[in-house]
Amino acid sequence: MENLKKIFSPELIEKQWYSYWLKKGYFRASSDSEKSPYTIVIPPPNVTGILTMGHVLNATIQDVLIRKSRMEGYEACWIPGTDHASIATEAKVMTMLQEKNIKKEDLTRNEFLNHAWDWKEKYGGIIIQQLKKLGCSCDWERESFTMDAEYSRAVLEAFVKLYEKGLIYRGHRLVNWCPVSQSAISDEEVIHKEMQGKLWTIRYPLNGEDGAIEVATTRPETMLGDTGVAVNPQDDRYKKYIGKTINLPLTNRVIPIVGDEFVDPEFGTGCVKVTPGHDPNDFEIGKRHNLDFINIMNPDASLNENVIDKYRNLSREKAREKILEELNDKGFLVNQKPYIHNVGFSERGSVPIEYYLSEQWYLKMKTLAEPALKVVEEGDINFHPSHWVKTYNHWMKNIKDWCISRQLIWGHQIPVWYKKGENSNLPENIHVSVNGPDDPENWEQDEDVLDTWASSWIWPFGVHDWPQKSRDLEAFYPTTVLVTGPDIIFFWVARMIMAGKEFMGEIPFKDVYFTSILRDEKGRKLSKSLGNSPDPLDLIDQYGADAIRFSILMISPQGMDVLFSPERMELGRNFMNKLWNAARFVKMNTSSLETIPELGEVEHEFQLPEKWITSRLHITIQNVNRHINNFRFNEAVKTIYDFTWSDYCDWMIEISKISLYGDDLNRKKCVQTVAVSILRQVLCLLHPFAPFITEELWHHFKTSDEGDIIKTPWPVHDKNKIDSDAEQTMTVLQEVITSVRSIRSSMGVSPGKKADLVIRVKDGFLAKNYEYIIKFLGGISSIQSGENISKPPNSATAVVKGMELFIPLEGLIDVNLEKERLEKRKQELTRHYESVQRTLKNKKFLEKAPPPVVENEKKKLEEMNLELEKLTSNLEMLN
RNA sequence: GGGCGCUUAGCUCAGUUGGUCAGAGCGCCGCCCUUACAAGGCGGAGGCCACAAGUUCAAGUCUUGUAGCGCCCACCA
Numbered sequence: 001m002e003n004l005k006k007i008f009s010p011e012l013i014e015k016q017w018y019s020y021w022l023k024k025g026y027f028r029a030s031s032d033s034e035k036s037p038y039t040i041v042i043p044p045p046n047v048t049g050i051l052t053m054g055h056v057l058n059a060t061i062q063d064v065l066i067r068k069s070r071m072e073g074y075e076a077c078w079i080p081g082t083d084h085a086s087i088a089t090e091a092k093v094m095t096m097l098q099e100k101n102i103k104k105e106d107l108t109r110n111e112f113l114n115h116a117w118d119w120k121e122k123y124g125g126i127i128i129q130q131l132k133k134l135g136c137s138c139d140w141e142r143e144s145f146t147m148d149a150e151y152s153r154a155v156l157e158a159f160v161k162l163y164e165k166g167l168i169y170r171g172h173r174l175v176n177w178c179p180v181s182q183s184a185i186s187d188e189e190v191i192h193k194e195m196q197g198k199l200w201t202i203r204y205p206l207n208g209e210d211g212a213i214e215v216a217t218t219r220p221e222t223m224l225g226d227t228g229v230a231v232n233p234q235d236d237r238y239k240k241y242i243g244k245t246i247n248l249p250l251t252n253r254v255i256p257i258v259g260d261e262f263v264d265p266e267f268g269t270g271c272v273k274v275t276p277g278h279d280p281n282d283f284e285i286g287k288r289h290n291l292d293f294i295n296i297m298n299p300d301a302s303l304n305e306n307v308i309d310k311y312r313n314l315s316r317e318k319a320r321e322k323i324l325e326e327l328n329d330k331g332f333l334v335n336q337k338p339y340i341h342n343v344g345f346s347e348r349g350s351v352p353i354e355y356y357l358s359e360q361w362y363l364k365m366k367t368l369a370e371p372a373l374k375v376v377e378e379g380d381i382n383f384h385p386s387h388w389v390k391t392y393n394h395w396m397k398n399i400k401d402w403c404i405s406r407q408l409i410w411g412h413q414i415p416v417w418y419k420k421g422e423n424s425n426l427p428e429n430i431h432v433s434v435n436g437p438d439d440p441e442n443w444e445q446d447e448d449v450l451d452t453w454a455s456s457w458i459w460p461f462g463v464h465d466w467p468q469k470s471r472d473l474e475a476f477y478p479t480t481v482l483v484t485g486p487d488i489i490f491f492w493v494a495r496m497i498m499a500g501k502e503f504m505g506e507i508p509f510k511d512v513y514f515t516s517i518l519r520d521e522k523g524r525k526l527s528k529s530l531g532n533s534p535d536p537l538d539l540i541d542q543y544g545a546d547a548i549r550f551s552i553l554m555i556s557p558q559g560m561d562v563l564f565s566p567e568r569m570e571l572g573r574n575f576m577n578k579l580w581n582a583a584r585f586v587k588m589n590t591s592s593l594e595t596i597p598e599l600g601e602v603e604h605e606f607q608l609p610e611k612w613i614t615s616r617l618h619i620t621i622q623n624v625n626r627h628i629n630n631f632r633f634n635e636a637v638k639t640i641y642d643f644t645w646s647d648y649c650d651w652m653i654e655i656s657k658i659s660l661y662g663d664d665l666n667r668k669k670c671v672q673t674v675a676v677s678i679l680r681q682v683l684c685l686l687h688p689f690a691p692f693i694t695e696e697l698w699h700h701f702k703t704s705d706e707g708d709i710i711k712t713p714w715p716v717h718d719k720n721k722i723d724s725d726a727e728q729t730m731t732v733l734q735e736v737i738t739s740v741r742s743i744r745s746s747m748g749v750s751p752g753k754k755a756d757l758v759i760r761v762k763d764g765f766l767a768k769n770y771e772y773i774i775k776f777l778g779g780i781s782s783i784q785s786g787e788n789i790s791k792p793p794n795s796a797t798a799v800v801k802g803m804e805l806f807i808p809l810e811g812l813i814d815v816n817l818e819k820e821r822l823e824k825r826k827q828e829l830t831r832h833y834e835s836v837q838r839t840l841k842n843k844k845f846l847e848k849a850p851p852p853v854v855e856n857e858k859k860k861l862e863e864m865n866l867e868l869e870k871l872t873s874n875l876e877m878l879n
Numbered sequence: 880g881g882g883c884g885c886u887u888a889g890c891u892c893a894g895u896u897g898g899u900c901a902g903a904g905c906g907c908c909g910c911c912c913u914u915a916c917a918a919g920g921c922g923g924a925g926g927c928c929a930c931a932a933g934u935u936c937a938a939g940u941c942u943u944g945u946a947g948c949g950c951c952c953a954c955c956a
Binding site: 004006007008192199215216217218219230262263264267268269271272273274275279280281282284341342387388390391394395398486487489517519523554555557558559560561562563565567568570571573574575576577578580581582583584585586587588589626627630632634635638641642649650653654738741742744745746748750751752779828829831832833835836839842843844845846847848849850852853854856857860864 | 881882883884885891892893894895898899900903904905909910911913914915916918919920921922923935936937948949950951952953954955956
């Protein structure tokens with residue numbers, strides 16, 4: 001077998017099979033096909049992104065589903081693509097510009113965009129190449145990018161439709177503001193972190209009379225924007241002040257004291273400084289009491305011209321320092337206490353966000369949410385695991401309007417135009433359309449772009465150039481299943497469902513599978529920003545793509561986070577090597593077969609091992625199907641692993657050696673046929689999980705009229721091949737062999753040395769029929785069996801299902817060791833015997849338990865009893 | 880403050896609807912370079928399934944409570 005090396009080397013085969021599949025066009029899906037479609041759209045990774053292990057898990061699952069459905073005869077269509085990721089990409093472009101010493105302010109919009117596209121062409125889409133290395137069988141000719149011309153048109157189309165429906169409006173209010181990207185961000189992009197901060201108490205002197213009010217705050221610098229102080233109107237301490245005013249320290253301003261139910265008298269001092277321009281609660285209070293709204297910050301969160309001179313242009317941090325100093329110097333600072341509170345951080349900028357007054361575009365969500373809630377509620381869309389439904393419902397039911405405008409350039413510019421020089425608040429001065437006004441020279445387009453998620457939310461139909469009606473759209477929408485991480489359930493999944501219902505009138509997918517979140521040893525999410533995600537490409541180089549795919553699935557149970565470490569990939573590598581060598585063995589020992597034989601020719605000659613392994617195979621097929629259908633990929637993989645390693649390699653192949661090395665040609669052919677046939681089925685079952693090695697090996701075992709494994713029919717389980725008699729007998733045989741081996745090992749019989757075996761048993765069927773197997777696998781030279789045989793002197797004993805096994809060990813036997821061994825077994829058995837006995841003495845059990853369960857318990861008791869008797873008598877003989 | 884999840888062998892975890900002496904991988908111990916595979920083979924040690932109560936003939940599995948850990952959501956200055 002010169003072409004199959006002893007150790008599997010994935011690097012030698014992966015590349016060539018991938019280009020072969022591509023060349024053959026196997027990944028292509030046609031909307032004209034007669035076959036039923038099976039469609040997945042990839043969650044489009046950021047163009048800026050590189051592959052993480054999270055993507056590997058996610059993509060492997062999709063590839064498993066696609067490859068399996070392709071083998072099952074569906075028109076499998078996996079649509080790949082990337083997301084323009086406006087904030088992330090713009091940040092990268094900014095970094096590049098900085099390196100080139102170019103300032104964004106000096107560039108026109110188009111010049112900036114040109115730089116951005118240059119960057120995208122040069123560095124973007126690395127991740128697509130990486131997905132190919134992993135073996136993903138995407139239809140690459142359908143690759144989409146969220147800023148492709150057609151896709152962009154679809155995005156704008158969606159905006160215009162919603163605007164025309166009255167669901168999109170412009171609002172001047174507080175938004176979450178990221179000072180780094182200097183843009184508004186949505187509520188979902190704000191991450192709350194618990195921080196150790198301080199709570200300062202500041203004295204605000206009353207205006208026109210003696211006395212003062214004390215307020216507590218975590219952000220003293222915002223006092224420069226205070227336009228009021230609020231107390232609870234029920235609070236006897238303070239209600240007398242309502243309607244009066246105070247002199248705001250450090251400024252020359254006089255601001256009113258108002259009564260508002262929002263104030264909790266128990267908290268802090270019971271008085272709240274009100275900064276309507278920089279705090280959402282204060283914003284509401286301000287509106288209720290007609291307070292002024294002062295914006296004291298620039299877009300980068302430094303203080304602006306609305307504050308007194310000496311604080312202008314200071315950063316918010318520096319301003320806080322100075323203000324506290326001055327308050328303290330002037331006697332306004334009463335005290336400061338350590339205080340733990342939540343601070344909102346920008347998802348991308350990783351700095352605290354600011355609440356900032358600005359004009360933004362909003363999408364009304366309530367009406368969109370209703371149908372989306374319904375389809376999940378009624379089971380048109382199913383989540384796996386289902387507990388995510390609660391999270392989804394909770395968010396949907398409390399949904400707030402979505403701020404969809406961003407003060408960025410890279411993205412879809414909002415398709416709204418304002419008449420030059422006119423009041424843009426009047427409807428007649430606003431134009432909204434995909435193509436813009438007929439007289440563009442008189443209009444100015446809105447400068448903002450859309451939130452990235454306001455483009456990716458139409459992904460399942462946007463990739464088919466909606467709203468054009470195409471065959472593709474008809475054939476491949478709705479998609480079959482969505483595979484994604486639970487972290488984007490609000491960002492993306494929920495919004496896609498809303499968009500699907502709104503624009504297509506139909507759900508975008510029937511099932512959603514939420515993958516495990518991968519964490520490092522410290523429990524932190526693997527992410528590129530933390531730098532704790534090993535480079536999957538390195539792991540692929542080290543272990544092979546098949547091994548990585550297989551391992552990551554094996555360690556990722558449904559609905560649970562995974563502690564990832566690179567060493568865990570060894571399990572897959574070892575398995576691939578095992579499979580490789582099993583195939584080598586089969587290949588080496590079946591060269592006498594001229595063609596791959598039909599199973600039917602030899603099936604009538606099946607003996608126990610062949611019947612057994614066939615039965616095991618069909619149970620395996622059944623279970624693999626069940627697990628995949630239930631989205632339990634770890635179980636599916638484990639099932640194949642166990643069958644291949646334990647049943648096929650450890651038992652079937654070992655047993656087959658007897659016939660393969662023997663001279664019974666019929667027997668040999670039968671065993672060869674079965675060995676090949678089972679291996680072929682294993683390769684098919686495994687192909688979706690480990691595509692490269694299975695394709696490679698397949699070509700050693702396929703018939704001349706069969707094609708590549710990627711298009712070979714998926715195995716079908718046949719109930720008639722499940723043979724429980726064979727399985728039971730085989731189990732006993734395995735126990736006999738294991739017992740013999742155990743005795744040998746514990747008595748220190750060297751592996752090379754053959755032993756004799758004496759079996760005392762009523763029914764000698766097993767010992768007679770499978771003597772050759774017991775001898776071969778147990779290292780036994782002769783077997784003697786019968787009902788009235790007496791125990792040979794100096795022999796070690798084991799009891800298996802009514803059989804007493806004796807191995808004469810003359811001289812080798814250590815009586816104490818043997819006693820210990822039997823005692824231990826006896827104790828163990830007695831414990832279980834007593835527990836079963838208790839169960840059977842329980843009248844209620846006998847009355848209420850289903851008869852088969854009762855029967856089973858009785859049988860167990862009987863068998864245990866028999867074994868106990870034999871153990872006891874053998875133990876007595878040792879004394 | 881609300882919601883969700885987790886707690887099983889030294890480590891990382893499986894265990895789908897309650898019912899075969901509780902499983903795997905890694906690690907550990909012993910023996911083996913046996914002509915498919917030392918990335919391997921054979922044998923073995925190791926667990927009151929977090930704790931408590933309940934439902935049931937029967938609980939790792941269902942219910943409730945307790946403790947610890949983790950995640951998500953929420954405007955208390």
